[in-house]
Amino acid sequence: MTQVKSLLGTLVGWLVSIIEIPFNLIERVIGGRRMPWVFMLPNLVIFGVFTFLPIGLLVFYAFTGGTEIVLTDRPFIGLDNFTRLFSCENFLSPYSCRESMFWIAVQNTVWYVLLTVSGMLAVSLITALVLDKITKGRGFFRAVFFYPVLLSPVVVGLVWRWFLDTNGLLNSLLVDIGMERIIFMLDVFWSRFWVIGVSIWFQMGFYTLIILAGLQAIPRDIYEAAAIDGTPRWRVFTNITLPMLMPNLVVVLVLLMIRSVQVFDEAYVLTNGGGPGTANTFLVQYIYETAFASDIRLYGLASAASVAMGVVLLILTLIQLGLAKKAE
Amino acid sequence: MASLSIDHVVKNFGNVEVIKDVSLKVKDGEFVVLVGPSGCGKSTLLRLIAGLEDVTKGDIFVGDENVTRRSPAQRRIAMVFQSYALYPHMSVRKNLAFGLENLRMDRKEINDRVSRAADMLGLEKLLDRRPKALSGGQRQRVAIGRAIVREPSMFLFDEPLSNLDAKLRVQTRGEIIKLHRQLKSTMVYVTHDQVEAMTMADRIVVMHDGIMEQVGTPLELFDTPANLFVAGFIGSPKMNFFDATVTSTSGGTVTADTTGLGEIALPIPSDSVKDGEKLVIGVRPSHTEVGEGPFRLTVEYQESLGTETFIYGRLAGVEELITLHVQHHYETDSGVELSFNLPAERLHVFRASDENRIPTTTAMQKGASQ
Structure with a gap:
């Protein structure tokens, strides 16, 4: 030795x-x-x-x-790509724009981000609050909620497509209880509903974990002081838990927004390419298709869209961080 | 303001009984200190009084009202936590006002109370700061202020000074005593520091292993500790103990063969012990007389505090270190043999079997003369 x-x-x-x-x-x-x-x-x-x-x-x-x-x-063309993207008679009406597909994708992405971010925040926060309260089986449930995060987005898309198929599991359940079949992925409302729902299911474990860590870092004696002060439950939540959780919530919000704006793979697979029609065509899909999946490959235009998306994300992140600093 | 009555209270955590049938009455306006080593159950008892833990058995009364099943807020008590437990995202003003806002109190009344408390504790200039911008002592004062504004019937303190440095601790101790005189409220104070207990309390409750070992005024506990635990816990440095066996009880005098000291006379009634009974003799370092006397100590080391000196050494045949006290600066060295005396009237005698005190004749005389 x-x-x-x-x-x-x-x-x-x-x-x-x-x-x-x-x-x-x-x-x-x-x-x-x-x-x-x-x-x-x-x-x-x-x-x-x-x-x-x-x-x-x-x-x-x-x-x-x-x-x-x-x-x-490649010839240098200055701001032409940006001009092409942003030439619009009315920004709220995509078809009045020169690059209407871009604006449809922007509109879809904005709605997707708003609904996913608010839905995910609410679901993750509620889940974390419940997990924080229970003492038995916390580890088990944490693992259960986190498990989907480990899956590949394509697998998630495929599994849910199978669930939601006309002859899938969900429809057979509906038929069993005497209801009509719903062709989820050909219906604008339902397809959007499931794209958002699957995204939340897929990633909530990750955000729940961050929020749970924040909740567990709040000293217990602060809650005890609040109990002695006779603070009603709702006021404890709004005046103590939420403000003390703010740093974690800001992290969640920033990450969530960046990831939501970048939505692509699971939605692309689930909706079979952004359908029905263009109901679920998002910004990254537009960039991908413009650059790599169309007959004329407009790398410049796709890059301009990427730059625009990056700048918007940067601005939003800075605003959020600024607000968080102010809240501190 | 209100009295407090704890009636046969038991608290279990799972299978472990941490509070074992404790009963205590605290008078209106009294300052009671719960003291004991870590894990003795003192903080748990305070939390039971506060309503932060549920009582397993027994009742707690605030005034005449049974509050055992009441929520903390309904008990009209205020508590100061060891960690201060200030709301970190709120200003000092908001921290003070938060509890009053819960009561839906009039804004003017809230402002009045906050200013009065801030004035009393010297917090006026700090009202718009956040806790993280305050020093430890200032945070402690805010925590006390948060308790004061509610004008509670009783104050509970859970080791409030343990996070402060020595100087600030002495200062804040004084402030809390002053506050008690000013408010004349009932206060229950938990500490593991017996100096804090001795200097602040009207009465001290010594706790050990979930039971109350003794309840009394600081001097009662110091002069007549009920058992070996209290004798060892109260007083600093700790009381010296010697094992002894009764050799004679005849002629009205009890003598005992004491390890390291030889045959000595004990100040206890001869009918209180039997020949051959095992005893423990205790004497406080401050009651030893260094210089002359029949006993010899071999010095190991000394602590000179300027105005007084503690000498640590061994007696022949005794394993434990013995502490002697001199009321002035005293120069000695390790290995030196010192003579000392133990005045008979200053000896404490405990039965080795149950560790309880045997009343001494001097204490009984004192009791009779009172």
């Missing part, structure tokens, strides 16, 4: 002395104060190549035209 230990020690010492040589050399060339950059380099390279470079390219593409994918073959 001691022999193995001493062998390991020698090996480590040998490795360290080998690594030391190039680092000593680098330090001599660039100076000790710049050494942290050397250690950060691997991360910076990964971030640069996989995050910052694509963002830069995206912005660049947004200002170029044509259908070629190679950048050098």
